[in-house]
Amino acid sequence: MSRAICILGMMRTGTSAVAGVFELMGVHFGPEEHLLEPNVANPAGFREHTGIIALNDELLARRGGTWYAPPEDSAGWEQDPELDDLRRQASGIVGSELAAQDVWAWKDPRTCLTLPFWKALVPSLLSVVCVRGPDETAQSFATMGWAAVDRLERPYGTGLDLWLRYTSDALEQTRGGARLLVFYDELVDDPLGQSERIAAFTGLSERLTPDRRRTIEEFLRPSLRHQRGRETVGEHPAFALYSRLREGRE
Secondary structure: OOEEEEEEOOOOOOHHHHHHHHHHOOOEOOOHHHEOOOEOOEOOOOOOEHHHHHHHHHHHHHOOOOOOOOOOOOOOHHHOHHHHHHHHHHHHHHHHHHOOOOEEEEEOOOHHHHHHHHHHHOOOOEEEEEEOOHHHHHHHHHHOOOHHHHHOOOHHHHHHHHHHHHHHHHHHHHOOOOEEEEEHHHHHHOHHHHHHHHHHHOOOHHHOOHHHHHHHHHHOOHHHOOOOOOOOOOOOHHHHHHHHHHOOOO
């Protein structure tokens, strides 16, 4: 039976860095031609399957939302028979392009908002939740040249709102399951120590060979951290949630 890993977290929280660690340990993300190409926002690469991105966008659209304007949450939405066509598409991607490998993963921040749908298809998920301070995340989000971000009237404030929604949804949907939280600052400051945590959690410790350790340490160089901000102060509820996470109270 193949092992499935889902990398969760809002964009700009280190999901690509964690996905890169997994890729360097030989984890499969799908055929190269189906992965999102690097760009100026992420020159090291996203490791995101374009088919999964499209499915997540359609799931959000059918619920009346988008990745930057999430729909209202409603219990049991993933069981709607109107989503049967998307279930068939998702099953096809997982079965033909991912689960044939012994260890595979996917990473798309939108999955924080759609995880119930995917858990029904892949119930034995190992979830890695990436967390970065809300101020740093919102600062980074506000500087991205994405069309949707450019149209926002208050990109920093929206970044905080999205941090709260994405993180809350990811935590709620993984509560009680196999879950590992990875803090971005710890990943950058201690790449080998955090990579060992990630490998141990996913049963991949034997893949951390000396050569791979050196490659991972170079990949997670400290210069990846371009924004530094206030992490535990501010009136927005994102700061309170982040403080609880750092204290291990969530």
